Amino acid sequence: MQLDETRLVALVRKGDQRAYSELVERHLPAIEVYAKRIVNDDTLAQDIAQDVMVVLWQRSSDFNPNKARLTTWLHRIAHNRCIDIMRKRQREVSWDPLESEHPLTEPDAPREQLPIDVALMRLPESQRTALVLTYYQNLSNREVAEIMNSSVRALESLLVRARGNLKKQLETQQ
Amino acid sequence: MNPDDKPQKRATDIITAYGAEQSAWPEAERAAMLDALQSSDELRQRLSEEASLDSLLQQSNRVATLDATQVAQQIARGLPQQLTLSQRLSRGLEVVAESLSSDIWKPTLAASLTLSAGIAVGSTTYEPVEDWSQAEQYSFTVVGEEYSDES
Numbered sequence: 445m446q447l448d449e450t451r452l453v454a455l456v457r458k459g460d461q462r463a464y465s466e467l468v469e470r471h472l473p474a475i476e477v478y479a480k481r482i483v484n485d486d487t488l489a490q491d492i493a494q495d496v497m498v499v500l501w502q503r504s505s506d507f508n509p510n511k512a513r514l515t516t517w518l519h520r521i522a523h524n525r526c527i528d529i530m531r532k533r534q535r536e537v538s539w540d541p542l543e544s545e546h547p548l549t550e551p552d553a554p555r556e557q558l559p560i561d562v563a564l565m566r567l568p569e570s571q572r573t574a575l576v577l578t579y580y581q582n583l584s585n586r587e588v589a590e591i592m593n594s595s596v597r598a599l600e601s602l603l604v605r606a607r608g609n610l611k612k613q614l615e616t617q618q
Numbered sequence: 619m620n621p622d623d624k625p626q627k628r629a630t631d632i633i634t635a636y637g638a639e640q641s642a643w644p645e646a647e648r649a650a651m652l653d654a655l656q657s658s659d660e661l662r663q664r665l666s667e668e669a670s671l672d673s674l675l676q677q678s679n680r681v682a683t684l685d686a687t688q689v690a691q692q693i694a695r696g697l698p699q700q701l702t703l704s705q706r707l708s709r710g711l712e713v714v715a716e717s718l719s720s721d722i723w724k725p726t727l728a729a730s731l732t733l734s735a736g737i738a739v740g741s742t743t744y745e746p747v748e749d750w751s752q753a754e755q756y757s758f759t760v761v762g763e764e765y766s767d768e769s
Binding site for chain 1: 631632634635636637642644645668671674675677678679680681682683684686687689690691693694695697698699700712
């Protein structure tokens with residue numbers, strides 16, 4: 445039987461490693477994939493995902509189950525980490541996520557970027573985040589708006605622009 | 619704008635923002651969306667266009683490669699938790715309560731049994747001493763010296 449997440453978080457607060465492990469197994473894959481789609485850098489995305497899990501271990505008392513689902517809280521942390529890292533890199537060098545200094549490929553299995561992934565990476569950061577959170581991460585529009593610290597109307601506006609730009613990008617690639 | 623156009627406009631906005639999949643639409647508006655779709659060819663056309671983009675979005679195949687169990691173990695064993703003062707106090711009290719309810723009972727039981735056994739042995743083999751001077755003589759006799767009644 446799966447324990448309720450609120451109960452698991454309460455156990456994590458008491459230092460229960462099994463409860464923590466259960467939560468990491470439930471949430472780490474989604475956070476890792478989200479970060480990969482946002483920063484387009486596998487190594488960096490894994491670092492971000494692990495950072496988020498460190499926060500879950502060290503600062504679980506900051507999570508309020510009455511305010512949000514755990515997945516929303518974790519996505520918000522991941523979102524903030526992604527933005528911090530991308531903005532920091534943009535300040536340091538004019539960083540293009542499509543040409544990150546970290547290898548985008550696995551050592552012995554070069555991964556070709558699909559046209560849709562290239563098109564997604566060409567979107568402005570906020571449009572990409574809105575689209576990825578809404579389309580791939582199984583979150584409601586309210587939750588996505590909360591993660592992005594925005595309103596639902598502003599989110600919808602971003603989504604309309606994101607999908608429109610995506611179509612243009614894909615047409616250009618053809 | 620004609621009031622009758624409002625649901626159509628909203629339906630168009632939703633499809634343009636969230637795509638063609640019903641599961642992506644705001645839950646509260648799904649029923650109205652389905653009604654609007656039934657009565658509008660234009661909306662169905664828009665739905666079909668957005669479905670094409672959705673199918674392209676589904677081609678994106680990013681996968682998770684981290685070992686969740688390993689990550690959890692490394693973090694939980696390697697990093698201390700940052701606790702608030704009340705959590706620290708609460709955890710300290712729990713530790714005391716746990717140790718009282720688990721480990722302390724063993725030495726306590728051992729001491730109790732020894733004491734009980736001593737009392738039992740003492741009470742069953744007790745012989746009252748009438749003449750304490752005799753007992754004192756036994757007690758203060760230097761080892762090796764013979765006890766003499768005459769001293």
